Amino acid sequence: MPAASAAVSSDLSPAVVPADFAARVVGWQRVHGRHDLPWQNTRDPYRIWLSEIMLQQTQVSAVIEYFQRFIGRLPTVAALAEASADEVMALWAGLGYYSRARNLHRCAKAVMSEHGGVFPTDPEVLVTLPGIGRSTAAAVAAFSAGVRSPILDGNVKRVFARFFGIHGHPGVKAVENRMWQLADAVLPAKGPAQAEDMVSYTQGVMDLGATVCSRGKPACLAAAASCPLASDCVARREGLTGVLPTPKPRAAIPERSTVMLLVRRGREVLLALRPDSGIWGGLWSLPEMPVDTVPFDAELAEDAALERAREFGNPSTANMVGELTHVFTHFRLLIRAIRVDVAGLTARDAANGPALRWLSLDDLDAVGTPAPVRKLLEAQAQGGLF
DNA sequence: AATGCGGGGAG
DNA sequence: CTCCCAGCATT
Numbered sequence: 065m066p067a068a069s070a071a072v073s074s075d076l077s078p079a080v081v082p083a084d085f086a087a088r089v090v091g092w093q094r095v096h097g098r099h100d101l102p103w104q105n106t107r108d109p110y111r112i113w114l115s116e117i118m119l120q121q122t123q124v125s126a127v128i129e130y131f132q133r134f135i136g137r138l139p140t141v142a143a144l145a146e147a148s149a150d151e152v153m154a155l156w157a158g159l160g161y162y163s164r165a166r167n168l169h170r171c172a173k174a175v176m177s178e179h180g181g182v183f184p185t186d187p188e189v190l191v192t193l194p195g196i197g198r199s200t201a202a203a204v205a206a207f208s209a210g211v212r213s214p215i216l217d218g219n220v221k222r223v224f225a226r227f228f229g230i231h232g233h234p235g236v237k238a239v240e241n242r243m244w245q246l247a248d249a250v251l252p253a254k255g256p257a258q259a260e261d262m263v264s265y266t267q268g269v270m271d272l273g274a275t276v277c278s279r280g281k282p283a284c285l286a287a288a289a290s291c292p293l294a295s296d297c298v299a300r301r302e303g304l305t306g307v308l309p310t311p312k313p314r315a316a317i318p319e320r321s322t323v324m325l326l327v328r329r330g331r332e333v334l335l336a337l338r339p340d341s342g343i344w345g346g347l348w349s350l351p352e353m354p355v356d357t358v359p360f361d362a363e364l365a366e367d368a369a370l371e372r373a374r375e376f377g378n379p380s381t382a383n384m385v386g387e388l389t390h391v392f393t394h395f396r397l398l399i400r401a402i403r404v405d406v407a408g409l410t411a412r413d414a415a416n417g418p419a420l421r422w423l424s425l426d427d428l429d430a431v432g433t434p435a436p437v438r439k440l441l442e443a444q445a446q447g448g449l450f
Numbered sequence: 451a452a453t454g455c456g457g458g459g460a461g
Numbered sequence: 462c463t464c465c466c467a468g469c470a471t472t
Contacts, residue, residue, distance in 0.1 A: 119467035126458065127467085160456030163470075197469050217467045237451060270467055279465070280461065311464070393462095 080228060082296060086252040086265045092292035093268025098275070102131050104267070109183035109208035110141045113171075116200045117164050124274070130159055141183055144172040167195030185209035198244075206266040210259025214247035215266055216240070219273025225309035226277060229298030233310045317391075321398040323365055324350040324437070326385065326444055327376050328405045332422040333444060334376055335431065343392075348421070348431040350401075350440065351376075360400065369402040376420075377406030386443070390436040401440050 082088075099105070101124065103115030114134060118127045134155045138144045144152070149169060156165035171193045175183055184190050185208050190201035198216070205211035221234040224243050232239040252261035276283045276291050282305050283290040284297065291297070299305045327334035335348040353365070353372055366382040373379035387400040423431060425445040433441065 116467065121455085121466055121468055122457080123459070123466050158457070160458085161468085163455070164468090167469085195469070199468065203467065215467075218465070219467065235452090266467095274467085314463090 081246065081249050085250040085293070086261065088292040089268040089272060090252065090261050090264040093264045093271055096275075097264070097268050097271040102128055102135075107208050109185055109204055110144075111135060112207045113183065113196075113200075113204050114168070116203050117168055117195055118159065120164060120200065121161060122159060126159070130155070141172050141175050142181055144169065145176040164195055170194040171196065183208075185211060187211060187213045203266060206262045210262045212251055212254060212258055212262055214244070214251055215270070216244055216247050217270065219270045219277075220247060222279065222309050223269060223273045223277045223293070226282070226299035226305055227293050227297045229302065229304065229308070231308065231310055233312050235312060239310075317395050319389075319396040319398055321360070321400065323353045323369070323400045323402060324440065325353060325369055325372065326350065326401055326403040326440065327373055328403060328444070329377060329407070329422065331425050333425060333441065335421050335423050335433070337419045337421075344434045347437075348423075348433050349437050351420075353402075365400070366402055369404050373404040373406055378408045379404050379406045381405050388436055388439060390434075397436075399436055399440075403444070 101115075103111050106112065115127065115131055118131055118134075137151075137155060138147055147169070149166075152165055152169045153162065156162060156168075159165075174193055175181065179189075184193070185205050187198075187201040187205040190196050190204055191198055196204070202211075202213035202215045205213050206215070221240075221243055224230060224246055225234065228246060230239065230242060234240055234243065252258060252265050272291070272293070277293075282300075284294045284300050285305065288294040288300070291300075294300055299308045325334070334351060336351045338344045338347050338349050340346050351372070353368060362384045366384060369382040370379045373382070382402055382404045385401050385403045387398060390397045390399060421431075423441075425441065428438070428441050428445060
């Protein structure tokens with residue numbers, strides 16, 4: 065299993081970067097790729113740029129209508145530059161990421177004032193314009209002028225992660241850097257066919273990610289012939305399409321804590337019935353105490369436990385017997401357990417009520433208890449801590 | 451290096 | 462419900 069360091073190695077040996085990578089993608093695109101999207105079949109950098117901005121973090125299906133409407137109303141960069149901010153924002157409304165629209169407007173004005181109204185096709189120039197980053201600059205340059213410059217969007221990251229077996233979330237800088245390195249290394253060869261190949265390759269590597277090397281069930285699993293890269297794709301060979309690309313690490317789930325009472329009367333322990341709604345609804349658990357000191361103070365808690373246990377009998381001793389953590393889907397619960405030994409019965413022996421009962425430690429299977437409570441009870445049954 | 455930005459679709 | 466989508470700008 066490749067270590068994390070493998071994902072960021074700088075090794076670009078030919079063995080892992082097939083010389084015909086781009087050629088395979090190009091050939092596949094011309095037969096199986098998408099050819100009829102509204103921003104294809106043009107070399108107009110304005111239309112290509114507009115589509116690329118709209119497509120940032122936005123799916124193709126959502127963009128199509130917005131693109132048609134926008135072009136219908138503002139068909140040239142000059143028209144966009146002259147339009148009011150209100151009109152631009154109205155055309156964008158509903159697409160999200162509205163800074164894209166503000167930058168779009170600023171960019172059009174900059175093209176008019178700084179580039180004589182001629183949209184640049186040099187990636188190094190494009191990337192200086194508002195809202196155009198490295199990948200968008202490369203896409204505009206490739207589609208409008210066949211410039212040999214790599215894109216790296218979500219589709220490409222997925223294809224690369226799988227084909228090269230790159231572990232680690234692509235949002236991590238080192239992983240992304242590695243992918244940029246590869247994106248440059250696999251580009252179509254320089255030469256007479258470069259411009260047309262760049263158009264097909266740039267479109268193809270995105271089409272591949274969108275239609276074949278999809279996130280859910282990549283088509284290669286059903287039919288290897290559906291992907292031109294299947295024959296030496298690391299993820300396909302090693303059965304890793306389900307784990308690559310590495311998903312974004314989940315946010316740390318919050319931790320809550322509680323104190324549970326192990327109220328002992330000889331071999332018996334007191335259980336409390338949970339309400340039907342909420343966590344562990346309807347299960348028998350242990351009586352709990354509010355935790356009102358931060359940080360937790362064991363001696364205070366033991367004193368409070370002694371006081372609390374007067375409801376259940378005559379308490380003699382209270383001792384922390386341990387703690388354990390139980391992980392739920394949306395939070396982590398730290399459970400501290402305090403054993404309180406009681407003797408005799410009081411007038412308020414609430415165990416006679418419906419929500420409390422005594423249970424023999426020799427008969428744990430008699431009731432349904434949450435897994436962590438079961439662990440506490442089993443430890444009690446064996447007489448020790450846990 | 452990590453976050454905010456956003457509405458929508460897929461699983 | 463979570464994750465992701467033809468990313469970029471800002472901190």
